[in-house]
Amino acid sequence: MKNLAVAFSLLCIHLCNAQNIYLSKVEKTNDNTDKFLYKKAEATIGAEYLGEIEVQGFSNDDAAVFSLIYKKAKEIGANTFSFKPFENIDGTPQSLNPANYRIALYYTPKEKLERQKKGMLYVFASSDKDQKISINKKDYILTPRSYLTLDITPGEVYTISTKKLLGSTIKVQPKTNDENLYFQVSSLKVKSDTSGTGGLNLKSGDIIGLEKSFAEFLSLIYVQNKH
Template sequence: MKNIAIIFSILCIQLWSAQNVYLTKVEKTNDNTDKFFYRKEDATEDAVYLGEVEVQGFSKDDALIFSLVYKKAKEIGANTFQLRPFENVDGTPQAFNAANYKVALYYTPKEKLTARHGEMYIFASSEKDQKISINRKDYTISPRSFLKLKVIPGEVYTISTKKLLGSTVKIQPKANEDNVYFQISSLKVKSDNSGSGGLNLKSGDIIGLEKSYAEFLSAIYQESKP
């Protein structure tokens, strides 16, 4: 019983530390009803710095971390963000650490946001390398990284996980359409709710992502070169 209590306490500490997202600095607040939360380009003009969020503790649940950061951002009216690295003693930026990082929050007028189109992003969230095929060309994406490819408007792209029971999707990007974003997950085993009492197996899923969440992942994941 004592061992169980210790294990439970450790798990609680791990879960708590993985979800520590603090609004550590507030310079200004802004009134707006923008639902989006896009990544800020370095050269964006008229972006107003509002404050800063710090993420403490690593979590595999990136969607949860994003939702916590998003909530803090909306408390002060932010609609754009940028990673802000910690600095070494000599003032040089430290390498990104997924267990502890800062996110600078901004308000950027919609008309100043740069349109982003002509690219396809594919994120790998699993703990192992993910192999996929795009129009019969094979790629390997490392854990917590993403592949960025140029796409041609009007051309059909077939994305496959190349596995038994895996997923296949087809897209046809349009001219001046926003970038497209997908996330690939590994083998999933879940209970069968059809009444037969068995298991559903799927060797790989391809899921379309909302732009705000995808741009957050593009900031905290590593880009994998084709």
């Protein structure tokens, strides 16, 4: 009877954590072969709406969630996405709920892409508790599922440290401000993604360099820390 109760409890936990990611609407498809999946800026014009993805259920494995979203998006030829809020009864948009949200999918010609602000350093949290980090000897607190951004200056060296015993420290020196730098501070040992289709690509202990598509997805579902 005790084993049965344990099994039932595990089943309930599994059901509570179950997650569905599916194409909830397909308006049209595009046959492009773009490998990227970027967040669409509001100012972007010329984006062709293709459909929607709905995420039901919460998961801490954001890399796995993004991998599934990426595959669904590529099924209809999307290369850009944006958050599509549900509406309250009075018609006002709801804030993003990490356990249930929608993503609108688009095809945007490369020449029409309105890129996000460049010359920024993004640092994402990933643990379930506050994390203290240091950037150029200045301390910051990253709350769970949040991120911070800093303007970067070409040629300047940026030292990022996790400030933990046996933690990691990395130094980066951007040559230009034409791109953004994306890192995640992780309390877990995360395997790098080598597929080239979005995920994790650099790793230094518990500081991980992120591929742009995955980082822009995290900036959608995480909350930006004001510092």
